[in-house]
Every structure is written in structure tokens, then in C-alpha cells.
Amino acid sequence: MEQELAKRFDPLPGRVGHVAGIESLTLDGRRYYFGFDYTSDLVVSPLIDEPEAMAAFAAEHMRQTDGIHDEAYWADLVADAVETSELVWEQPAREFTTTSLRTDLPTPGSHLLYLLDAVSEWDESFTLPPAAQQAYTRLGFDEDAFAKGIGACLQAILENGAGGRQDERTVVHCYLTSVKLLPGNWTLLFTPLAEAIAGHS
Template sequence: MDSNPARHPAPLPGRIGHVAGVESLVLDGRRYYFGFDYRSDMIVSPLIDDPAVMAAFASEHLRQTDGEHDRAYWAELVEAAVTQSNLVAEDADREFDTAHLGAELPAPDGHLLYLLDAVAGWDESLSLPPELLAAYRRLEFDEDDPVGCLDHCLTVVRAGEAEPGSDEWTVVRFHLGFALGRLPGNWTLLFGAIGEGIADDA
């Protein structure tokens, strides 16, 4: 372990010691780094905008398949995350702006929705409210397929084909609201505007 490591934020609750790599995204022109456990599809760190701090965080809290590494090792992975990603093929897919996020819901099957799930997670033990189950039935989706139902409803809502209070909006509001309410650390920087958009539109 390096002596006098750069100060870094605390890890996300319960997400310490993961075998993970480094990814990055750009929000409002500023690049942020984060740790990502590819085997679990799980984000394991806050958003960190300083490369040296990200390297220090990783050396303290992340692992590679061969164990721990020092800050110099992680600094190379942080630098590579600027131009490379194991999550998306196009840089444009990891560039976001707050104004756009507040005006449009995430795209079905899109990277933003994937990141939201990876940081917030879905509680498999959750008992769905009766109004949501009724919406699932009318839309002819099984409650065991929340991702498929959400993707369908997002498609309809984004196309302007669903009225406020419709089954599609019921599904979108519940699932996105549930995820947004579980955001750890400073991930509200990226997703907070989506919550505002949901409140404004339905």
C-alpha cells in the first residue's frame, strides 16, 4: 500500500473489496471515474472527478483477479478509462448533460438505464404494490419480467403515446422512482434530474 495516499471518499455501503475495473463518464463537460464489478454488473464506488483520487480509492478498496495493486498500477487503468470502456462501444453513450436528463427519460435498453440498475439495484424480494401488479396484467407482462415491462413502457412513454396516469406511466414512475430512491453516494449528480423529469411529466 502506498504511503500518504490521496484523500478519497468512502466506498459505497457494502461494496468493499470487489474485483473491479475503472470506467468513466462525462457529465456537463466534467469527467467522472467509478469502479465497476463486471462479473456482478455492479457499480462499486462513488463518482470521482480527480484521477489521482480515483487511483488512491482503487488501491485501497478495489482488487484485480490477482489481488491488490498500488496507486501507480491503478493510475494507468484510470488513464485508460478516458478513452476505453468495457461497457459501451461509443464515447457518446457515456456523455451526459443535466438539461437533457431532465427533459427526457432514459432510453429502453440504453446505457443510462443500465448504469441506474448497476448502482441502485433491484430488490428481488420486493412486494409490488397492487396498482403496479394490475398494470402489469393489463399490459400482459409477468411480474417476474420487470425489465421487459419497463423497457416496453419507456418506449411508449418516450414516443408520447401514453397519457399521465396510464398503465405505462404507472410502471415507469414506480420502477424509476424506486431506483432513484436507492441511489448511494453522489450518484444523484447523474440521475437526480431524471427524478425531476418524472415529477414534472406525470
């Protein structure tokens, strides 16, 4: 049974065997669990909406500092992840709705943007489209650190609107619409963000 549950969700490419814990979030009232490597600030599993399947996945693909553990061990950590988090202190920061994701731009420094960065693991393999490259140059950002300029761009749009901040809007649009490249089923949470920027034109 444990192996069957573990096979229901494919591991994320290149993220097997990490020393990690269990985190959770809710989307439209449904709870999803995921593995998180706190040392690397890296999401190491897909979103899993069944506690038993999360425990089985972790037993198969994740580790603790003292090594491999069975499903029963992980089940306790999955249960704890409903009430506690090592990433955020307040429950509302882990609660999302499709409607709000589609209509509200994320706040700079928010848990949502932190998760997006932890899932995507932006690196030199990501190439900006020409328009975004030019906008980045005009804004004085370092293209090799793509995600680092997003907060400043979002803040400018939230404070002044997107109409007069075309370069910032171009950068944010590139960032948010790149979510289709995310691994596993994390597009469930982040695809609606691609629509949010359209509402701030």
C-alpha cells in the first residue's frame, strides 16, 4: 500500500533524497502538503492533497538528518504541518484562493513569492525574453539574478499603477507568466498569478 501511494505522485526532477520537512497550504479550502528543504530553500515535492499519500511519498523520496524513516514517522510530521510551519508564523499566509490569486498582485516579500522562488529555483538556465531583457537593462537590474528585481517592480506597480510603469510591468509579466515552466503540479497555485498582472494595466 505504501509503495502504491508513493507512486501516485512523481517526484520533482532532480529533487529526490533531500533532507526535508513537511509544509502545507490551502487553496480554495483544500489542503495540500509538500516537502521542503529548509537548508536549500527548496520545494522538493509536488503538491499532495492526501495526508497518507504525502507520508508515503516522503518515506520513499525524502530523508531526515538521521536518515530514512517509514510512513508512520512521516505521518506524524504531516499531521503537524496542518497547524505549524517552519516558514511562516500566521495561518492566513498559507491560505490562498484562486480568485484572489487572479485579481491581486502578490505583495513584495510575501510567502507566496517566496514559495514561487523556492519552486522555480531560478538559475542561469532561464533566459529572459528580449523585451524583458531590455526592461531589465533600463531599470538597472542584474539579469543573472532575475527574481531579485521582482519585489521592486511589484512595489512600483502597487504604488503607482502599471499604466506609467511599463518596464516594471514587462518584468513582472515575464516573471508571473513563466510559472508554466514550474515542475510537477505547482501550476495549480501559481498559474492564476499570470492573470493578475492583466488586471493592473
